[in-house]
Structures are given as structure tokens and as C-alpha cells.
Amino acid sequence: MKRLTPYLLILPGGMWLLIFLVVPMVFMASVSTQEGDIVNGFVQTFNVSVYGEALAQYRTQFLRSVGYGLVATVVSVAMAYPMAYWIAFRGGARKSTYLLLVLLPFFVSFVLRTISWKFLLADDGLLLSPLKSTGLLPDDFHILQTTTAVIGGLVYNYLPFMILPIYVALERVDPRVIEAAQDLYASKREAFAKIVLPLSLPGVFAGVLMTFVPMTADYVNAGILGGPANTMIGNIIQIEYLTNQDYPVASALSFTLMAAMLIGIFAYARALGTENVLEAAAR
Amino acid sequence: MSVRESAVAERAAGGPARPRTRLGDRLLKAYVWLVIAWLFLPIAVMVVFGFNDTRSKSNVTWQGFTLRWWTRLGDYPELTEAVFNSLRIALLATVITTVLGTLMGLALGRHRFRGQGATNLVLFAAIASPELVMGASLLSLFISTGVDTGFVTVVVAHVLFSLSFVAITVRARVIGLDRSVEEAARDLGASTWTTFWRVTFPMILPGVVSGALLAFALSIDDFVITQFTSGTVQTFPLWIWGATRNGIPPQVNIMGTLIFAVGVAIAVANSVTARRRT
Numbered sequence: 001m002k003r004l005t006p007y008l009l010i011l012p013g014g015m016w017l018l019i020f021l022v023v024p025m026v027f028m029a030s031v032s033t034q035e036g037d038i039v040n041g042f043v044q045t046f047n048v049s050v051y052g053e054a055l056a057q058y059r060t061q062f063l064r065s066v067g068y069g070l071v072a073t074v075v076s077v078a079m080a081y082p083m084a085y086w087i088a089f090r091g092g093a094r095k096s097t098y099l100l101l102v103l104l105p106f107f108v109s110f111v112l113r114t115i116s117w118k119f120l121l122a123d124d125g126l127l128l129s130p131l132k133s134t135g136l137l138p139d140d141f142h143i144l145q146t147t148t149a150v151i152g153g154l155v156y157n158y159l160p161f162m163i164l165p166i167y168v169a170l171e172r173v174d175p176r177v178i179e180a181a182q183d184l185y186a187s188k189r190e191a192f193a194k195i196v197l198p199l200s201l202p203g204v205f206a207g208v209l210m211t212f213v214p215m216t217a218d219y220v221n222a223g224i225l226g227g228p229a230n231t232m233i234g235n236i237i238q239i240e241y242l243t244n245q246d247y248p249v250a251s252a253l254s255f256t257l258m259a260a261m262l263i264g265i266f267a268y269a270r271a272l273g274t275e276n277v278l279e280a281a282a283r
Numbered sequence: 284m285s286v287r288e289s290a291v292a293e294r295a296a297g298g299p300a301r302p303r304t305r306l307g308d309r310l311l312k313a314y315v316w317l318v319i320a321w322l323f324l325p326i327a328v329m330v331v332f333g334f335n336d337t338r339s340k341s342n343v344t345w346q347g348f349t350l351r352w353w354t355r356l357g358d359y360p361e362l363t364e365a366v367f368n369s370l371r372i373a374l375l376a377t378v379i380t381t382v383l384g385t386l387m388g389l390a391l392g393r394h395r396f397r398g399q400g401a402t403n404l405v406l407f408a409a410i411a412s413p414e415l416v417m418g419a420s421l422l423s424l425f426i427s428t429g430v431d432t433g434f435v436t437v438v439v440a441h442v443l444f445s446l447s448f449v450a451i452t453v454r455a456r457v458i459g460l461d462r463s464v465e466e467a468a469r470d471l472g473a474s475t476w477t478t479f480w481r482v483t484f485p486m487i488l489p490g491v492v493s494g495a496l497l498a499f500a501l502s503i504d505d506f507v508i509t510q511f512t513s514g515t516v517q518t519f520p521l522w523i524w525g526a527t528r529n530g531i532p533p534q535v536n537i538m539g540t541l542i543f544a545v546g547v548a549i550a551v552a553n554s555v556t557a558r559r560r561t
Contacts (some may be wrong), residue, residue, distance in 0.1 A: 006394035010402060013383035013446055017405050020443045021412075024420035031423045083318055086311045098315070100554055105322045107546030108329060111506050111520040112539045115527060116325030119332070119343045126328065126345075159322070209411065217413030220506060224527065234415050241419060241511065247426060254419040258412065265411045 025258070032252040038245040050252045058236050058253060065232040068147070069216030072154040076211055077204060079155065080162035084203075085196075087163075088170035099167065102160050110157050114224045117153060118144065121225070145227030153221035158214060162207040169203025170196070209268060213261050233257060326543065333536035341530035352533040359534055365522035366538050372434065372518060373502040376441035380498040384446050385491050388453025392460075406447040417444060418511030425512070432514035440512045441502040448501065449494035456490025489557065496553060500546065 032050060036042035055062070087098045105113065120127050121143045131137040143149050173196055181191040219234030226232075233253065240250035332342050336349035357363050391402065409417075421440055425432050464486070468478045506520040513521060519542075523535055 006390040006396040009386040009390035009394075010396075010398075013387040013450065014402060014405075016383060016442060016446060017409060020421060020424070020439055021405065021409055021417070024424035027427045028420040028423040031427060079318065082311055083315050086308075086315050090308060090312065096554060096558070100550060101319050102322065104547055104550065105326055106500060106504060107543045107550070108326050108539055109504050109506070109520045109523065109542075111523050112329060112535070113325045115523065115531060116328045120325060120328055122343060125343060156321070159318075213411060213413050217415040219415065237415060237419060238510070241422060247423070251419065251423050254416050258416040258420075261413060261416070262408070262411075269407070
């Protein structure tokens with residue numbers, strides 16, 4: 001009985017993950033090699049040519065998504081690091097209050113927050129119209145439907161996921177180690193570059209993991225803030241699944257996306273240790 | 284360490300506090316508040332425009348203050364229904380996730396068993412996979428097996444993506460437990476079952492509660508997986524997405540404000556009690 005306990009505890013949740021996470025991936029692979037249409041039904045033909053065709057057709061959107069994801073990730077790291085640093089080392093007794101402030105926006109649905117940005121950034125909206133009427137911006141200036149708007153939206157929506165793991169890593173740095181470095185005549189800059197930065201890198205890696213993948217697969221920001229020239233692979237997959245109901249193409253695209261992401265993630269996690277990334281992700 | 288303490292430490296270490304660093308600190312603090320303001324800007328817009336005396340359907344320019352929309356909150360029955368659906372789904376998903384996740388957390392934190400590595404890997408995959416792919420593969424499963432998507436499939440999906448977070452939160456708490464307390468209970472003649480409910484469970488409860496809160500927040504906010512698994516069922520985020528083209532009525536702002544207010548109240552209460560506990 002005692003030896004069975006862990007298995008009994010794991011069983012219900014484990015089955016849930018198996019049936020609804022692992023098995024569906026197999027079904028998705030199967031659907032991607034079917035042929036047919038929604039009216040006449042789909043038949044399993046193990047036709048893999050759909051992969052080549054779909055990728056050729058949507059190569060631009062694929063590459064664009066990865067590009068947006070990369071740029072947004074770099075911007076997020078640059079924005080989040082100083083913030084996490086200040087909260088961890090200068091936040092004092094109010095550390096948890098600052099963290100709470102970073103997390104509170106999550107209580108508003110991210111669709112609603114993104115739509116709020118659409119109102120704010122509209123050509124005659126709250127931000128641009130005063131600047132235009134005072135002549136600070138030309139009348140034909142616009143932000144919506146540009147790459148800037150989409151990447152800005154991505155950074156906005158995922159920034160807290162970057163701040164938290166970096167903060168957790170910085171928080172764990174023992175201040176006495178920094179003092180020791182300074183006692184040994186390291187300048188502030190040297191102490192940062194040689195002590196603080198290397199110790200905080202696992203947090204940065206976890207943050208990159210937590211943000212790059214969902215940003216690359218996102219379609220809400222491109223859908224609300226972007227224009228036709230900003231379509232990402234997520235938008236295509238969503239339209240193919242839910243509007244066109246062309247399931248083979250849709251699942252071939254999402255299977256490719258998943259494979260690309262998972263290979264990247266596991267290579268990344270293997271190099272850094274799954275446990276650490278998991279722990280950082282859970283906070 | 285506070286600013287003052289570090290300044291004291293610096294002085295003790297020999298040199299006076301350099302004014303340049305002080306300025307840098309202040310700039311950094313200003314930057315932190317700027318980012319926080321940026322994070323809250325669209326939320327402020329949401330709250331304020333719930334009071335906008337707008338005439339047209341597009342609620343984008345300020346027309347003056349009114350409380351009218353608060354009295355006409357139920358003007359869109361489908362919106363009200365969507366909000367209630369979101370709450371129902373979140374409650375049910377949270378209960379299931381919390382039970383399953385707590386059991387998993389206990390197993391992972393307390394026992395060593397065959398398949399532990401695989402379990403960790405799957406939990407990790409559930410966090411790391413893009414929502415889009417999870418939603419798409421679930422839809423593939425439901426299409427292939429002829430399951431009609433709707434309320435139940437949304438709950439299934441929500442349990443799926445929040446399970447890992449609860450399991451990991453509980454596991455962290457379980458690992459941090461002082462086992463000697465449990466041993467003491469057993470030495471005093473308590474059965475395994477009694478020990479669990481009277482000793483272990485109260486000690487892991489804070490982890491269970493924060494896991495449950497996280498699951499609830501993830502569920503009520505979710506859009507992507509819900510869109511793939513909902514069929515014709517509407518949730519709050521789905522209704523908003525559908526209404527984007529025709530203009531968002533102020534009632535949406537009010538519903539968003541109410542959910543935000545409740546969430547903030549719970550989060551603040553939780554962090555205050557957590558601070559008192561430690």
C-alpha cells in the first residue's frame with residue numbers, strides 16, 4: 001500500500017495530462033495528414049505534402065512571428081531587468097507591494113487590456129489627438145496597424161512574466177557576496193558584471209522561456225493592434241481552424257509551430273536544468 | 284536591505300555614499316514607477332470609460348460623467364450570460380484543478396517513484412507549450428472523437444493549463460515542510476489519515492490556497508484555449524473579442540472593473556494574511 005501511494009496520488013492528474021495534453025498531440029498529427037473538407041468529411045491518407053504546401057504558403061507569417069517574438073523578448077529583458085533589480089535590491093520592506101503592483105493588471109482580461117490600448121492609440125484617441133492638435137505630430141501619424149503597435153502590445157502583455165523570474169533570481173543573491181566583492185576592491189560596475197549578473201542569468205533564461213514562446217504564438221495583439229501586414233502565424237492557425245475549418249492545414253501549421261518551439265525549449269531547458277526553470281516559472 | 288541601510292554599510296566600508304549612485308537609484312525608482320504606470324494605463328482607461336456619457340456605440344472619446352451604465356448593467360443579456368459563464372467555468376475548473384494538483388504536488392514533493400522525471404517533464408510541457416497549440420490539439424481531439432465542444436470541454440481545457448501551476452506551488456510547500464511535526468503526531472498515536480488531515484494538510488494549506496487563486500485567475504482571464512474549445516458557449520473575453528468590431532459598450536468596462544476590484548481585494552487580502560502568518 002505504502003509503495004502504491006505516490007502512484008495513486010499522481011494518477012488522476014497524470015491521466016488528465018495524458019488524455020488532454022499528450023493524446024491530443026497525436027490526434028493533431030493524425031488530422032494534419034488527412035484529406036478532405038468540412039462538408040464531405042476528412043479521410044486519413046497519411047498525406048504529408050500538406051506540410052510543405054502550408055509552410056510554403058505561410059512562410060512569411062512564420063518568420064514574421066519568430067522575428068516579432070525575438071524583438072519583443074529582447075525589449076522585455078531590457079525593460080524588465082532594471083525594474084527587477086531595483087525591486088530586489090532597493091525595494092526594502094515594500095518589495096512585495098511592488099510585485100503585487102506588477103501582477104495586479106492580470107485581474108483584467110488581457111483581451112480587454114489590449115482593446116484599451118487600441119482606444120488609447122487610435123488615430124483620434126486619447127494619446128494621439130492632443131499631440132496632433134498641438135502640432136507635435138503630423139496629422140497622418142498613426143501607431144495602430146504597425147509593427148510597433150504589435151510588438152508594443154506583446155511586450156505589454158508579457159512583461160510581468162519576464163520581471164518575476166528575474167526578480168526571483170536577483171532576490172536570491174546574497175548581499176554579503178556583493179559586499180565581499182567590494183571589500184576586495186571591486187568597483188560597483190565590476191561587482192555587478194562579475195557577481196550579480198551571472199547569478200541572475202537563470203532568471204533571465206526562465207523569463208525568456210516564459211515569454212518568447214507565448215509571444216511568438218500570440219494572435220490577439222496582431223489581431224487587435226496590427227493590420228494586414230502584421231498577420232502572425234497564430235492568426236493564420238486560428239482562421240484556418242475556426243473560420244475556414246481547413247483542419248489538415250491548420251493542424252499541420254500548429255504541429256510545425258509546436259515542434260519548432262518544443263525542440264527549442266527542450267534544448268534550452270536541458271542546457272539549464274528543467275528543475276530550475278520549473279521552479280522559476282512557478283513563482 | 285533598505286536604501287538607508289546600504290548607505291550606512293557603504294560608509295562603514297570606508298567611502299562616503301557617492302552622489303552619482305544616489306542619482307542613479309532615484310532615476311531607477313522613477314523608471315520603475317513609470318513602468319507601473321504604463322502597466323496600469325489601459326486599466327485606468329477601462330475604469331474611467333465605464334463612467335463615460337457616450338451616445339454612440341463606440342466608447343472612445345470622453346463625453347462627460349455619468350452613472351447611467353451602472354444602472355443599466357444588464358442591458359446586454361448575452362454579455363451578462365458570458366460573465367456568468369466565465370465565473371461558473373472558473374469555479375468548477377478551480378475546484379477540479381486544486382484537488383488534482385494538490386495530490387500531484389504531494390506525490391512529487393514527498394515521494395520518490397518511478398516515472399517522477401516523466402511527470403515533471405509533462406508538467407513542464409504543459410506550462411511551456413503555447414496556448415494556441417494546446418487549444419488546437421484539443422480541438423483536433425474533440426473533432427476526431429466526435430465530442431461536441433462547449434461548457435464541459437472548456438472546463439477540461441482550463442483544468443489542463445492550470446494543473447501544473449497548482450502542482451508546482453503545492454510541491455514547493457510540501458518540500459519546505461518540517462517532517463518532524465508529522466513524526467511527532469504519529470509517535471503520539473495518530474493514524475496516517477489523522478496525521479494528514481490534522482497536521483500535514485493545515486501546513487500545506489497556504490500553498491493550496493495560492494494555487495487555487497492562481498488557477499481561478501488563469502481561468503477567468505483565458506482567451507486562446509477557450510476560443511478553440513468553446514463551440515457556441517460565450518465567456519467574457521470571447522464576448523469582448525466578438526464585439527470589438529462593432530464597438531465595446533460601457534457595460535464591458537464596468538464588468539471588467541468589477542472583476543478587477545474583486546481580484547485586487549482578494550490578492551491584497553491574501554498578501555496581508557500571508558505577511559501576518561510569517
